Amino acid sequence: MFALDSRLRQDTLSLGDFPLCRLLLMNDSNYPWFILVPRREGVSELFQLDAADQRALWQETTLLAETLKDTFAADKMNVATLGNVVSQLHMHVIVRRRDDAVWPAPVWGKLAPQPYSEEQVAAIKAKLRLVLTDNFSFEE
Incomplete structure (x- = not known):
């Protein structure tokens, strides 16, 4: 049974x-920062996914990164799996722009998180609804 790590539940909004x-x-409006979490129990490393799930994770990551690059006019997409704080396998997909507050430094721990307003979240969902039409179900 898939269960989202408590830290991810605390720090993010499910889309x-x-x-x-x-x-x-990620509930931090400083950056468009998204996280993909495979819905598989007990997985902390990429190699623990079977081959089909590894391909699916990469396909979903690529689709999301391409979508976000265009949607948010990214100068660079940061894509990474890091599990030093949260061991549950998750893929960070972060939109970076030369005019963001910490460019070109990493986003981790640089600025205090600025939570999204309901209106901002609705706007992000609306943008993504225009492009993520197949194989994606939005939470309401």
Whole structure:
């Protein structure tokens, strides 16, 4: 049974599901920062996924990164799996722009998180609804 790590639940907003992954939005409006979490129990490393799930994770990550690059006019997409604080396997997909507050430094721990307003979240969902039409179900 899939259960989202408590830290991810605390720090993110759930947007919906791809066939494999739950799509989360880091609740920090400093950056468009998304997280994909494979809905598989007890997985902390990429190599623990079977081959089909590894392909699905990469396909979902690529689709999301391409979508976000265009939607948010990214100068660079940061994509990474890091599990030093949260061991549950999750993929960070972060939109970076040369005019963001900490460019070109990493986003971790640089600025105090600025939570999204309901209106901002609704706007992000609306943008994503225009492009994520197949194989994605939005949470309402």
